[in-house]
Amino acid sequence: MRTVRFIVAVLMAFVAGGCSSGVLYDEWQHVDVRGWEAEESQVFNCHVEDTSQTYLCCIEIRNTEAYPYSNIYLNIKTIYPDGEIAVDTNLQFVLADPDGRWRGRKSGKYIDGRYPFCFFRFPECGDYQFVIGHAMRDSSLVGVREIGMWIGKE
Numbered sequence: 001m002r003t004v005r006f007i008v009a010v011l012m013a014f015v016a017g018g019c020s021s022g023v024l025y026d027e028w029q030h031v032d033v034r035g036w037e038a039e040e041s042q043v044f045n046c047h048v049e050d051t052s053q054t055y056l057c058c059i060e061i062r063n064t065e066a067y068p069y070s071n072i073y074l075n076i077k078t079i080y081p082d083g084e085i086a087v088d089t090n091l092q093f094v095l096a097d098p099d100g101r102w103r104g105r106k107s108g109k110y111i112d113g114r115y116p117f118c119f120f121r122f123p124e125c126g127d128y129q130f131v132i133g134h135a136m137r138d139s140s141l142v143g144v145r146e147i148g149m150w151i152g153k154e
Contacts, residue, residue: 022152023153024050025149025150025151026150026151026152027148027149029042030146031145036140036147038138038139041075041131041132041133042131042147044130044131045127046128046129047128049125051121051124051125053121053153053154054119055152056118056154057150058115058149058151058152059093059114059147059149059150060147060149061093061113061148062145062148063111063144063145064145065102066142067141068142070094070097070098070100072093074133075089075090075134076089076090076117076130076131077131078120080123081127081128093113114148119154120151132149
């Protein structure tokens with residue numbers, strides 16, 4: 001019986017490891033339930049060792065139907081290990097179709113969406129920072145519950 005448990009444990013570890021292969025980074029951060037304030041940025045720290053790969057970078061947004069818009073503008077800063085701000089850009093992400101249908105996957109009261117924004121080859125090993133803030137006209141955004149960053153091999 002112990003052998004069977006051991007084999008099942010090894011197989012589960014192998015399957016779980018296989019599911020995440022190619023993913024460099026995947027992290028979510030909570031946003032204040034009262035609203036995401038314009039001056040509050042989410043900071044993601046990603047350690048990179050493999051500079052030979054090109055990675056797909058995605059923003060992940062978990063919102064509720066209380067979010068009043070069909071899109072969101074985000075300011076994304078990429079900071080290299082030496083502290084240089086390499087990229088500082090504003091991007092629009094469309095969260096809902098013109099008919100009001102959410103583009104993400106709905107589960108209960110949340111809508112989870114993953115939105116690609118660039119392919120990136122990290123030029124050097126080290127710790128990178130991605131700083132994400134909203135650039136909407138409202139100073140406080142309601143309905144956004146979490147912001148995530150996902151980076152994986154293309």
